[in-house]
Amino acid sequence: MSIEDVQNEIIEEFAMFEDWEERYQYMIDLGKDLPLIDEKYKTEDNIIKGCQSKVWVHANMVDDKINFTADSDAIITKGIIAILIRAFSNQHPAAIIEANTDFIDKIGLKEHLSPTRANGLVSMIKQLKLYAIAYQTQLN
């Protein structure tokens, strides 16, 4: 599936919920299924700055596709990063670099997109894209 397909799938899932509580509950559940980062990568260097909670992200490339793993000490942040990783994992670096993230708005999490927001969603997206750029240069 392309990034867009996965994003549409996520949008459809979130469309089933009627209120914020259900949406957040689902996000919290998604956080529990987050592909966890290996403990050895949970270093200071891998912490994404700009988050009130700690977020660690790691990336590796297999067959020209990037896989992300992550963790956070806050559950909602874990849910947000799980959604992002689901959209971006197992994709070609070039596709990740070009991907837009409007779907965050469409699933009712727009408030988290503000750059001043303490969870640092914007920083997370930037970090995932930076990984993609780094791997893209390896491919060139």
Added chain:
Amino acid sequence: MLDVQNIRKDFPILQRKVNGKPLIYFDNAATSQTPQQVIDVIVDYYTNYNANIHRGVHSLSQEATDAYEQARIKIQKHFNAKHPHEIIYTAGTTHSINLVANGFSSLLQKGDEIIVSALEHHSNIVPWQMLCERTGAILKVIPMNENGELILSDFDALLNDHTKLVFVNHISNALGTINPIEYIIDEAHKVGAAVLVDGAQSCPHIKPDVQALDVDFYVCSAHKLCGPTGVGMLYGKEDWLNKLPPYQGGGEMIAEVSFEKTTYAALPHKFEAGTPNICGGIAFGAAIDYMNSIGFDNIAQYEHELLEYGTEQLQKIEGLKIYGTAKEKTSVISFNVGTIHPYDIGTILDKMGIAVRTGHHCAQPIMDFYKIPGTVRASFMFYNTKEEIDTFITALKKAVMMLS
């Protein structure tokens, strides 16, 4: 007695909804809300007499100057300073602290000592670290106990002939502890050290008498006591303010200028370079009038009730731990529930219209002491109610359920 329902009518923002729910504002330790009486003064200033002060011969400038200087006198009387010129308008507490720290760089020598408390806000640590780097002075810290109280015997042991300055907040922003500043001031003076008290958190709750305290410097921000942001004050004893060199160069702070030599203006203008926050200063005065119209005794009594009620209700929640259990504390409750991250709780509470603070509250040393990433902090003002606390408790229980 305080009529909270009537008081709430003074605050238009308390009528609004957040995320579809009536706003419950429990982030007062970060900034307080503004009553209509203060908003009116701001509107009146820009509507009727906005002008630059002190220099103009025209009527508007005179009116603005009068109002600005009248506000200074209100602030002077409120804090019971001896002279109006001992009140320096600043951009706020942080600016005031930096002004003093900068001034002391010419008064300190290598080997001199500065004492700060373990309960300080970052703004009260960093300027002193910078001052120590510049001068070779040494920074010492008064430790705190598990309840969030300063250990005074350790403070006594830190004092000696090299101690030149002691900096302590009147009330801790992260824990709400009221520090025994009377004792700290007296003991510091015995070794000849000056004392600066950060009153950012105390001014909304306590009316300090700077002469009775015999404090050398006292600082606060208007926005914590129902005034606007971007304005605050530095109180300094006349002698001290005369000893400190000017902080910034510019207009207003000079008496005579030639290319050979500039003579500085007298107090307070020596420290007030450039066009100040005129409207802010006037509104600061209005905020002090407003607070006094309610009465600090009434405020203290009512907020203490809120603190006791809130503490009692919170303690009923399983796994909830309150940080900062000092005997003397103000209406601030810092807590965590089990291992739930404070950020998660704050996010869910926000969805229910409740504003609290989460994080380290710019007091990382305190969080390190308790070995936690941060806390949820609910801070009450006199316009909050027990009913709001009840709603908050229900919402908190729901958040805990969702997050567990």
